[in-house]
Amino acid sequence: MEKIKERITLITSKRESLLRLLEQPDLGTLRIDVNQALEELDDLIDEFKRTFPE
Numbered sequence: 464m465e466k467i468k469e470r471i472t473l474i475t476s477k478r479e480s481l482l483r484l485l486e487q488p489d490l491g492t493l494r495i496d497v498n499q500a501l502e503e504l505d506d507l508i509d510e511f512k513r514t515f516p517e
Contacts, residue, residue, distance in 0.1 A: 478508075481497055
């Protein structure tokens with residue numbers, strides 16, 4: 464359980480990188496993929512929180 468929490472914390476920290484990438488004006492069509500990755504990441508984090516409430 465502790466290992467899963469550590470990984471979710473790591474994943475959550477990577478979310479910030481995606482947000483910074485999304486701010487780049489020259490992202491082009493890659494913006495769609497970054498948005499999708501953010502949505503899926505948010506879904507994963509939400510699902511973890513629902514499954515393992517603190």
